[in-house]
Amino acid sequence: MKKAAENNYIQRGFSLDPENVAAAAPLPELLSELAQNLVSDIARRDPEHSQELLSGFVSELFLAATQQSLREKRRRKQAEGIAKAKAKGVHFGPRAKPLPENFMDAVGAWRGKRMTLEEAAKSCGMARTTFYDAARKAAQAAQEE
Numbered sequence: 001m002k003k004a005a006e007n008n009y010i011q012r013g014f015s016l017d018p019e020n021v022a023a024a025a026p027l028p029e030l031l032s033e034l035a036q037n038l039v040s041d042i043a044r045r046d047p048e049h050s051q052e053l054l055s056g057f058v059s060e061l062f063l064a065a066t067q068q069s070l071r072e073k074r075r076r077k078q079a080e081g082i083a084k085a086k087a088k089g090v091h092f093g094p095r096a097k098p099l100p101e102n103f104m105d106a107v108g109a110w111r112g113k114r115m116t117l118e119e120a121a122k123s124c125g126m127a128r129t130t131f132y133d134a135a136r137k138a139a140q141a142a143q144e145e
Helices: 002-011 018-024 027-045 050-088 103-111 117-123 128-144
Strands: none
Touching: 027 050, 103 117, 103 128, 117 128
16 A cells, blocks of 8 residues: 555656756755645545655655665765776776787778678688777777877
8 A cells, every 4th residue: 555655646746857946946945845745645645644654755765865875975986996096007898809910911901992891800810890990990090100
């Protein structure tokens, strides 16, 4: 019964839409109004269980706020750790495998239309997309020099 009453209340459209919040009033006023509406609506709909429902709602609200706080703390610590690691020069992700010796020859043949992309990739023992990405990176590195 408790979940059904909560879901019915939510379905009626009592929500804080960010677009409406900014236009209507300051957030503390909206929260106060929402709380008053919630309490009176629950008391009107189910007077016998209103205290129980409100108590459960407050518990859920506290739990949600605590979980949000923990998520934010974890993300902040994660970001700090990543920033420290990057400052130390730590590499993230798998190490790139060295390109085969015939890679530049295969790229030249592919760019010169003497081989298809698939043939060039196969001659290097690479997947087509891996070959293409490596060829693109090699071209960018050559342009930067």
